[in-house]
Amino acid sequence: MITMIAAAGENNELGKDNGLLWHLPDDFKRFKELTTTHYIIMGRKTFESFPKPLPNRTHLVITRNKNYKKPGAVVVHSMEDALEISKNDSQPFIIGGGEIYKMGLPFADKIELTRVHGAFKDADTFFPEFSKDHWQLISKTEHAKDEKHKYSFTYETWIQK
Template identity: 80%
Template sequence: MITMIAAAGENNELGKDNGLLWHLPDDFKRFKQLTTGHHIIMGRKTFESFPRPLPNRTHLIITRNKDYKKEGAVVVHSMEEALKISEKDDQPFIIGGGEIYKMGLPFTDKIELTRVHGTFPDADTFFPSFPEKEWLLISEVEHEKDERHKFSFSYQTWVRK
């Protein structure tokens, strides 16, 4: 099962200037819990936004740059190549950014979407729209804003029909 995992605003905003638009510690914890032990597929800019590789995960970086190399990661040049390398993983995760999500959507069986309840007009990166008639929302858990979370949000799990 190929899973896409993302946090997006009400208008599918993901980020700006290769960074996030919010700080949601509980969402970070959930991301870590779900992706630990799995292959994570991402674009070069997403990988380079991390201070260091994320522990206990196999990093697959998709880039057009044939000369790109990164210690601690496997560099590939297509979504198909990334998925082939991760085929022994029962649940590889596509983790972004915007272009990688678009490339990965046709291959995706499940979407773990944190829907951030807010709009972010400065965003420059977006999660792709997905036709909800092709997907079934099987779980939704609300998280209210609090002293650690400036925005309320919902954990949504979608599966392809």
């Protein structure tokens, strides 16, 4: 099962200048719980936004740059290559950014989407639109705004129909 995992605003905003638009500690915790021990597939800019590779995960980095090499990254040049390398993982995760999500959507079986309740006008990166005709919402968990979370949000799990 190939899963896309993302946090997106009400208008599918993901980030700006290769950073997030919000700080949601409980969402980070959930991301870690879901992705630990799995392959995580991302673009070069997403990989470079991490201070260091995330522990206990295999980082597959998609880039057009044939000479790109970084410690902690397995470099590939297409989504197909990334999926081939991760084929023995029961659930590789596509973790972004925007272009990588667009590339991954046709291959995905599941979307773990944290819908952040807010509109973020400064965003320059977006999660792709996906058709409710092809995807079914199977789970929804609300998380209220609190002292650690400036925005309320909802964990949504979608599967291909």
